[in-house]
Amino acid sequence: MTLLGYFSLWLALVVGLWGAITGFVGGAQGRADLQQSARHATFALFGALLIAVISLEVAIFRHDFSVQYVASRTSRNLPTFYLWSALYSGQEGSLLFWAAVLSLFAALTQLLTGGRYRVYLPYVAAVTSLVASFFVSVMLFAANPFKRLAFTPMDGQGMNPQLQNPGMVFHPPMLYLGYISITIPFAFAIAALLTKKLDTEWMVAVRKWTIVSWLFLSIGLLIGMWWAYVELGWGGYWAWDPVENAALLPWLVMTAYLHSVMIQEKRGMLKKWNLALILGAWVLSIFGTFLTRSGVIASVHSFTESPVGYYFLFFLVAATAATAVLYVTRLPLLQAEATLESMVSREASFLFNNLLLIGLAFSVLWGTLFPIISEAVVGVKITYGPPTFNFVNIPLGLTLLLMTGIGPLIAWRRASTANLRRQFAVPVTVGVFALLILLVGGMRDGWALGAFSLGAFVVGTVVQEFARGARARNRQYGEALPLAVLQLLSRNRRRYGGYIVHIGIVLLFVGFAGMAFKTETEATLRPGESAELRARDGHMYTFTHLGISQYNALNRQVTAALLDVRRDGKEIGRLRTEKRQHVDALGNRTFEPSTEVGIMSGLRVDLYVVLAGLVNGTEQAVFRFTINPLVWWVWFGGFVLVIGGLIVLWPGGAPVALKGSRASHVQAGYAVKLEAER
Amino acid sequence: MTHGVSRRDFFMLAIGAAGAVLQDTTSVGRVYDPDRAGRAQAPVTAADNDKNVQALEKRLRCSCGCGLDIYTCRTTDFTCTYSPALHQQVLRMLGDGKTEQEVIDAFVAQYGQVVLMSPPRRGFNLLGYFVPGVVLVIAALGLVWMLRRWTRESPAAAPTMPAAPPPPDASPAELERLRDELDRLPG
Numbered sequence A: 001m002t003l004l005g006y007f008s009l010w011l012a013l014v015v016g017l018w019g020a021i022t023g024f025v026g027g028a029q030g031r032a033d034l035q036q037s038a039r040h041a042t043f044a045l046f047g048a049l050l051i052a053v054i055s056l057e058v059a060i061f062r063h064d065f066s067v068q069y070v071a072s073r074t075s076r077n078l079p080t081f082y083l084w085s086a087l088y089s090g091q092e093g094s095l096l097f098w099a100a101v102l103s104l105f106a107a108l109t110q111l112l113t114g115g116r117y118r119v120y121l122p123y124v125a126a127v128t129s130l131v132a133s134f135f136v137s138v139m140l141f142a143a144n145p146f147k148r149l150a151f152t153p154m155d156g157q158g159m160n161p162q163l164q165n166p167g168m169v170f171h172p173p174m175l176y177l178g179y180i181s182i183t184i185p186f187a188f189a190i191a192a193l194l195t196k197k198l199d200t201e202w203m204v205a206v207r208k209w210t211i212v213s214w215l216f217l218s219i220g221l222l223i224g225m226w227w228a229y230v231e232l233g234w235g236g237y238w239a240w241d242p243v244e245n246a247a248l249l250p251w252l253v254m255t256a257y258l259h260s261v262m263i264q265e266k267r268g269m270l271k272k273w274n275l276a277l278i279l280g281a282w283v284l285s286i287f288g289t290f291l292t293r294s295g296v297i298a299s300v301h302s303f304t305e306s307p308v309g310y311y312f313l314f315f316l317v318a319a320t321a322a323t324a325v326l327y328v329t330r331l332p333l334l335q336a337e338a339t340l341e342s343m344v345s346r347e348a349s350f351l352f353n354n355l356l357l358i359g360l361a362f363s364v365l366w367g368t369l370f371p372i373i374s375e376a377v378v379g380v381k382i383t384y385g386p387p388t389f390n391f392v393n394i395p396l397g398l399t400l401l402l403m404t405g406i407g408p409l410i411a412w413r414r415a416s417t418a419n420l421r422r423q424f425a426v427p428v429t430v431g432v433f434a435l436l437i438l439l440v441g442g443m444r445d446g447w448a449l450g451a452f453s454l455g456a457f458v459v460g461t462v463v464q465e466f467a468r469g470a471r472a473r474n475r476q477y478g479e480a481l482p483l484a485v486l487q488l489l490s491r492n493r494r495r496y497g498g499y500i501v502h503i504g505i506v507l508l509f510v511g512f513a514g515m516a517f518k519t520e521t522e523a524t525l526r527p528g529e530s531a532e533l534r535a536r537d538g539h540m541y542t543f544t545h546l547g548i549s550q551y552n553a554l555n556r557q558v559t560a561a562l563l564d565v566r567r568d569g570k571e572i573g574r575l576r577t578e579k580r581q582h583v584d585a586l587g588n589r590t591f592e593p594s595t596e597v598g599i600m601s602g603l604r605v606d607l608y609v610v611l612a613g614l615v616n617g618t619e620q621a622v623f624r625f626t627i628n629p630l631v632w633w634v635w636f637g638g639f640v641l642v643i644g645g646l647i648v649l650w651p652g653g654a655p656v657a658l659k660g661s662r663a664s665h666v667q668a669g670y671a672v673k674l675e676a677e678r
Numbered sequence B: 001m002t003h004g005v006s007r008r009d010f011f012m013l014a015i016g017a018a019g020a021v022l023q024d025t026t027s028v029g030r031v032y033d034p035d036r037a038g039r040a041q042a043p044v045t046a047a048d049n050d051k052n053v054q055a056l057e058k059r060l061r062c063s064c065g066c067g068l069d070i071y072t073c074r075t076t077d078f079t080c081t082y083s084p085a086l087h088q089q090v091l092r093m094l095g096d097g098k099t100e101q102e103v104i105d106a107f108v109a110q111y112g113q114v115v116l117m118s119p120p121r122r123g124f125n126l127l128g129y130f131v132p133g134v135v136l137v138i139a140a141l142g143l144v145w146m147l148r149r150w151t152r153e154s155p156a157a158a159p160t161m162p163a164a165p166p167p168p169d170a171s172p173a174e175l176e177r178l179r180d181e182l183d184r185l186p187g
Helices: A002-029 A032-061 A068-073 A080-088 A091-112 A115-141 A166-181 A183-195 A201-205 A207-232 A242-267 A271-294 A308-333 A346-377 A386-409 A417-440 A446-477 A481-491 A493-517 A631-649 A662-671 B007-026 B051-057 B070-074 B082-095 B100-111 B125-153 B172-184
Strands: A519-525 A530-534 A540-553 A556-567 A570-582 A594-596 A598-601 A605-614 A621-629
Touching: A002 A032, A002 A091, A002 A115, A002 A183, A032 A068, A032 A080, A032 A091, A032 A115, A068 A091, A080 A091, A080 A166, A091 A115, A091 A166, A091 A183, A115 A183, A115 A201, A115 A308, A166 A183, A166 A207, A166 A242, A166 A271, A183 A201, A183 A207, A183 A271, A183 A308, A201 A207, A201 A242, A207 A242, A207 A631, A242 A271, A242 A346, A271 A308, A271 A346, A346 A386, A346 B125, A386 A417, A386 A446, A386 A493, A386 B125, A417 A446, A446 A481, A446 A493, A446 B172, A481 A493, A493 A621, A493 A631, A519 A530, A519 A540, A530 A621, A540 A605, A540 A621, A556 A598, A556 A605, A556 A621, A570 A598, A570 A605, A594 A605, A605 A631, B051 B070, B051 B082, B051 B100, B070 B082, B082 B100
Parallel strands: none
Antiparallel strands: A519 A621, A530 A540, A540 A556, A556 A570, A570 A594, A598 A605, A605 A621
């Protein structure tokens, strides 16, 4: 099987390069035979890479330890669940996973894109095939997943315990799906640049892909945060690690794009900017991959140092240069079809929203790279740690939260004073009211006050939008308000789904702000002894150590501590935290013992207990107790955000397609002046 | 026939029970295999839990390469040998009467600026702190300037647009509906 996999990689390379050549040449010369060949090449590429993936999975499931990748990532007693995720738990396998998913997306694009957008498809096939070929060539020349060992060990080394967590089964593929799916809009952007068909059509063709990509990036980031929280044991979920930052960058840029593309669709403006955002998001996704795989910046995520980094650096530089040249040569063709009429308009507020999102992305990139810059320029090694990131980025984040509320309140084209007063009165009152309540309640943390009151303001804007829309439907169609809200959601998914996403963002900020009120303590407890920790909301939590038990599980020896938990003296449950010594099938110990956090999650606080270790091999144990307020809201906010994204993405909901140039119809609609709004 | 508990037996029993109680609070049973539970830990001391010590350690980076500060590393990664040693170094220095700033200075002298989780706000590092903000403010001003130019350039009715229709006599509800319909147009 591994031989088959290896051959199919070579086949994929040949097919991929063929698809790239025929796509570009067929597109340029208008030759239908070559264009058809490029289209077929994307299907063949997917077929070849699928065979490679199946070959590797078969090797993993058969415990074929003659394959280096299988021997170094799995063991005979690894739970089946993690045998699946072993496919992408290492450098080589994740490259294969990446290439295979890209080829799947490329094939789907060729199948699902029809009608007027077909003109772009040869170039789209060329770009996707070229990118996939690059990944395949990295595997073939630097990181071969099918490389064999000179001998076959009795058992593999097993999977890193930290990766043996459900979060790690879903986080990497979700993030990869997000990264990879950016390639499709990018390919369309390149196709639009090459064909010089630079109106809004290509953006309509990739609208779903951009939302899919944003959604997967969001889910990937959120599951990554959840994994860090439940598995790593430091009590947080975001450490401004270079690789976390690298994943955040394309998300921020895609978020900016999803807003500004509305201006182009409705007003025919910002063509250069939108194109640049898509190209930039893709370059950043490759940059993120380069950071992860090169070891250029120390990070918990880094794969082992390998020549793979140089391949990615070369690819990053070459692709960025080629993209930039193509973009600059086409700039004269990207003229706006309308002009801005007022500083106080939806268009202008979206521009400021974009500025903030891109500013935040720049700030995160700057912080990530600043240690390298400092060392290169003044020769001083420095650390740009979480406190610095927070100092720089929290104000930007809160300003962005403010814009989340302001944006939807300002009318398209030109907002009048009366319009502003009508729109802002209720949400601002809600925000100020929330601020006052918190101040009276004794909260003094400036950033948290900002986050909560701005969050209330944004919720106010969303509720107001829903209420007005529902009331209008109620008056027009006589629908009951709950039905009217559902109708709003189903009939205008982008607008109202977007508002749900805004609610998700507010909840995330509420959760983030909760971290300002974290409390923690360490304690050494004998069985029967208790530690107390007061939460910032005044409740006293008592943790009583009940005892230590040791037992064997499938691939690990567990040492578990059980604790009785009381709030203000009243029992609320039990927590278990563990040390896990992983073993292979022969009982040999693999890896250092890892810690399994005990978490009791609630709406107000999370109780987070870590078993640090035992004293002199007795049941006397050292614990770290942390009270993390409002963390639950981060996960719930993420859930709401994803639901909102799915509503936006859900097919249908739009009225029948208009004949002729749809974009111009829409833009004409927005050119109508609403006199009463002046 | 029943035996009453003699006074002597009762006395011995009481001693035994007291002993058992005493034993419970002074010693604690060994676990089956301590090696499974990772490195043995020393009992937590008041200094370990001291908020000032923790705050100080949160400003200093562990040198194991984890990227975490000393406090977070020593209370998270129990396989790291560096952070407990660095923690002891901090405690020793504080025990020697050094102030927090002196401890930080000593760490910087020994390990270089890289040991600080936040680089000092002076010299080249100022760029690290303020470039994003300054760039953003400049970009915002640039955007305002550009928008002003655009709005000046654009006449009341842009040439590419159809002529404005007569002013509608619309209620807010109708305007809301119109906005909604416009939003729903596929574009």
